[in-house]
Amino acid sequence: MKKIIYLDNAATTEIHPDVLNEMLPFFKKMYGNPSSIYSLAKSSKRGINLARERVAKALNASTKEIYFTSGGTESDNWAIKGIAFANEKKGKHIITSCIEHHAVLHTCEYLTKYGFEITYLPVSEKGIIDVKELERAIRKDTTLVSIMFANNEIGTIQPIKEIGEIAKKNNIYFHTDAVQAIGNVSIDVEKLNIDLLSLSAHKINGPKGIGALYIREGVNISSMIHGGMQEFGRRAGTENVAGIIGLGKAIELSTNDITRKTGYLKELRDYTIDEIVKRIPDTIVNGDRVKRLANNINICFKYIEGESILLMLDHEGICASSGSACTSGSLEPSHVLLAIGLPHEIAHGSLRLTLSKNNSKEEIDYVIERLTAIVKNLRELSPLNK
Template sequence: MGKYIYMDNAATTPVKKEVLEEMMPYFTEKYGNPSSVYSLGNISKRAVESAREKVAKVLHADKREIFFTGGGSEADNWAIKGIAFGNKDKGNHIITTKIEHHGILHTCEYLQKNGFEVTYLDVDKYGLINLEDLKNAITDKTILISIMFANNEIGTIQPIKEIGEIAKENKIYFHTDAVQAIGHIDINVKELNIDLLSLSAHKFYGPKGIGALYIRQGVKIDPLISGGGQERNRRAGTENVPGIVGIGKAIELAYENLDGHNDKLIKLRDSLIEKIQSNIPYVRLNGHPTYRLPGNVNMCFQFIEGESLLLSLDMEGIAGSSGSACTSGSLDPSHVLLAIGLPHEIAHGSLRLSLGDFNTEEELDYVVEKLIKIVDRLRRMSPLYEKIKEEK
């Protein structure tokens, strides 16, 4: 493979060298089952508890409130289903938004088939909810509010503190999918009145297949997976010790120099946006201009199809996406872009470039140089674009 530039860090990130080095012994030398009583098992158990402390420290939580899962989607499923079935004696109403990750939306759809009611809040053109809409949606049957911290496609960051206050005032559990936010935002679950929070290691340079769910002490929640007594009888199954060690190291590294990390990404993000907007006409930035993740650039290019754009970029050694990695095989336009008011024909031309620790300014120049040529070539095949050129 020749030159390759990876700009899809919102989909996944590479495992950092330090993370892999810390994980490796738990595949080979320290392979004991944490539930075993002998010394080899105790070594694994201590490693699991050390990682739990690291995750808890970042969230300003108690380590007993951290439960390891198989990833972000499992954590989302557990939070939504666990609260729904564990509190159905109190009510059957859940509030979420139209721009959630499918781990939330499909879980809510499942619950609707099982007697629960779900309100899907609208968002504005930037992807922000209206807090008055949230207040008005609450009923005496509402048991859960689940609103993502930051959107995986357009990067918009929601007013989480205000949402948490509304939930607390109304004695409603508040869950947030923070899969995209962890590693970019300092999150204090106590100050933000968050009752449940989902996260996933592979979004911040940890391994795939390992995540966590923060559950505030006192929250009434059913387990998602039944079996043995692992995770204090709340999540059965032999612990993925190497993965847990990896998530602990990755989250520790992510918050060692959070401000410096974000400053770099914001500088690169704003530079990329400016370069694209100043060199390519008929483009639109999606998401909030300032309340957005530091590495997120999501744009729509009119008169072209996003799939053709992605394939052309890939041929030039550039990896991007048209939205969520979980729906990359779908030909339908992004539900997020439709929710912020974009018509189908414009939403189809979306491109998400999500920057990470290893991207450079030189890579931005290369990407924009190739993007200019690709967009021009694809637009020349569009009768609508040629007609607009003629009218000018």
């Protein structure tokens, strides 16, 4: 197989060798069920406790506020449905944004079948919500505000601190999907007044199928998965022990020394964006240039379609992503790109590159060279370019 240049780290990441090494014994000798009484089971239990401490430390939370789940999607589902149903006597109104992940949007849509009302806050052309709009949207019957920490497509970082303050002042729970932000931005749930936070291991060089929901102590939330007494009796099911161990190690590694890591990534990101814009005419950089994840690049190339770009890049061994209809599995391009005001035909031509600290400048130079040729090639094929 030829060399792969992996620029899709917002989709998933390569597992870190230290993470894998800590997980392996729990697939082999330490297979005990953490709920059992004998010594074999104790090592599983201790492993889970250590992982819980590591996750809590990364968020400045306490261990009893960390609940392991199957990933970001389950955490979002639990947070939103759990708060909605537990607090429906107070009200049935939820505020979110129109650029959330589908794990949030489709959960909210589901709740409308049960009489809940949802307000979708618009975003600016840079992809950021207006906190004044949030204040105006709050009603007496609002129980939850769910706004993502950072967007998975265009990388914009939301004004989380202000949102947290507004929610607290109005006595409303604040949930944030921080799946993309963990390891990229330092997060302190106390300082930011976050009541619930979703995270996932496989975005931070951990394994797939494991995540966590932070639930502030005292928050009134229903359980979604009923059964045994695991996770303090709030999320049943025998623990994914090796996965939990992996998440613990991954979050420790990814939140350690964030400033240095993001320093390198920001430099590489800005270099990539500037070079692409300089070399390829008729491009649009999506999202905010400053309030942006250190590893996110999202650019539209006029007159061409995203899936075509991806296929050509793949032919060169380059892995990337797009918000075109053909990659979303529907006829509509990305809801995020439409929400920032892009016309359909331009949204179809988007390309997302998400970097990791393993990417070198040499790799980026190669990608830019190939991309320049690919865009030129596809534009020659396009009837819109005439």
